[in-house]
Amino acid sequence: MVKRKENSTSSLNENYWKENCGITRTLCLIGGHWKINILAFLLKEKILRYHELRKRLHGISERMLIAKLKELENDGLVTRTVYQQVPPKVEYSLSELGSSLESIIQLMDHWGETH
Amino acid sequence: MVKRKENSTSSLNENYWKENCGITRTLCLIGGHWKINILAFLLKEKILRYHELRKRLHGISERMLIAKLKELENDGLVTRTVYQQVPPKVEYSLSELGSSLESIIQLMDHWGETH
DNA sequence: TAGGATACTGACAAAAAAGTAAGTATGGTG
DNA sequence: CACCATACTTACTTTTTTGTCAGTATCCTA
Numbered sequence: 512m513v514k515r516k517e518n519s520t521s522s523l524n525e526n527y528w529k530e531n532c533g534i535t536r537t538l539c540l541i542g543g544h545w546k547i548n549i550l551a552f553l554l555k556e557k558i559l560r561y562h563e564l565r566k567r568l569h570g571i572s573e574r575m576l577i578a579k580l581k582e583l584e585n586d587g588l589v590t591r592t593v594y595q596q597v598p599p600k601v602e603y604s605l606s607e608l609g610s611s612l613e614s615i616i617q618l619m620d621h622w623g624e625t626h
Numbered sequence: 627m628v629k630r631k632e633n634s635t636s637s638l639n640e641n642y643w644k645e646n647c648g649i650t651r652t653l654c655l656i657g658g659h660w661k662i663n664i665l666a667f668l669l670k671e672k673i674l675r676y677h678e679l680r681k682r683l684h685g686i687s688e689r690m691l692i693a694k695l696k697e698l699e700n701d702g703l704v705t706r707t708v709y710q711q712v713p714p715k716v717e718y719s720l721s722e723l724g725s726s727l728e729s730i731i732q733l734m735d736h737w738g739e740t741h
Numbered sequence: 742t743a744g745g746a747t748a749c750t751g752a753c754a755a756a757a758a759a760g761t762a763a764g765t766a767t768g769g770t771g
Numbered sequence: 772c773a774c775c776a777t778a779c780t781t782a783c784t785t786t787t788t789t790g791t792c793a794g795t796a797t798c799c800t801a
Contacts, residue, residue: 519756520790524685531684533738534662534731542657544758547649561778569646570639572760577779597768598777608741615737616649618730623648626723634786635760659788676748687790692749712798713747 540586541612545571545579550588550609551616558604588612655701656727660686660694665703665724666731673719703727 515522528535541547545568552567553559559567565576580603583589588609594600630637643650656662660683667682668674674682680691695718698704703724709715 513757516756520685521756521788527685528663532663533735534666536738536741537734538657538662538738542653547653548643548647551649562776570635570642573779574761574781575759578759593778597766598775599767599779601778611741612737615730615733618733619652620648622727622730623651623653626651626726628787631786636758636786677746687792688749689751689791690789693789708748712796713745714749714797716748 537615540583540588541615543579543582545575546583547616547619549576549579549583549603550605550612551620553589553603553605553609554613554616558602561601561603564603583609652730655698655703656730658694658697660690661698662731662734664691664694664698664718665720665727666735668704668718668720668724669728669731673717676716676718679718698724 525535525539529539541550548568549564552564561576561580564580565571565573568576580589580591584591587606590604590606590609592602592604594602640650640654644654656665663683664679667679676691676695679695680686680688683691695704695706699706702721705719705721705724707717707719709717
């Protein structure tokens with residue numbers, strides 16, 4: 512995890528837009544690389560284990576998958592359930608908030624397929 | 627303009643997803659920083675000159691604005707009209723393809739405002 | 742003839758995102 | 772006791788994106 516500089520022009524500017532623009536807020540949550548793909552798989556398959564996601568997200572590295580899952584979890588879009596057993600078992604699914612993105616995700620998918 | 631490496635893992639991977647996933651294709655066109663904000667202003671105000679866009683996009687640099695407008699134009703989302711006069715006058719507006727993103731943009735805006 | 746207005750362009754540097762590869766933990770199995 | 776499976780973690784490097792800032796072109800006006 513690399514922390515961002517807090518006083519870079521980019522950071523300050525991003526904060527301004529997050530405070531003043533709904534689109535920017537939405538994009539911050541789902542816009543990064545992989546995030547919306549993760550959400551889309553969870554939307555389709557409801558519950559997926561870590562390595563099941565990994566298999567579906569062709570080309571993702573473990574580092575990225577973990578990082579993006581953590582962001583999605585911190586933002587409240589994804590729920591992480593840990594089963595106390597060995598070997599470990601962790602399941603991911605959409606939270607209620609995550610599910611509320613369904614129509615956006617479907618529209619984007621449909622638009623991409625038809626244009 | 628800095629050109630990307632064509633054989634980096636990221637590039638190859640991006641190509642794979644563009645070919646196989648509608649969401650990724652959509653996100654490539656509207657997902658980058660500023661792009662959807664530009665589209666949103668054009669959606670609202672129909673036609674804007676270069677420096678009018680610049681005033682609205684708080685904090686954007688000229689370099690970024692030009693770069694993003696060029697990407698949007700190359701992707702066929704935005705139409706650029708040059709008037710041969712001095713000082714120069716250039717107008718930007720949504721193409722038909724760009725306008726077809728309206729519902730996605732509105733949904734994202736609405737979602738960001740309510741969540 | 743020196744600005745002014747508008748829409749850019751280019752070189753260089755900083756910041757952010759992503760890739761690579763090796764390591765951690767733990768109980769069960771051979 | 773070595774090894775397996777699963778879900779991560781960490782340090783380091785490369786790639787990509789963005790910021791900064793000075794410069795270009797052209798006709799008009801003072």
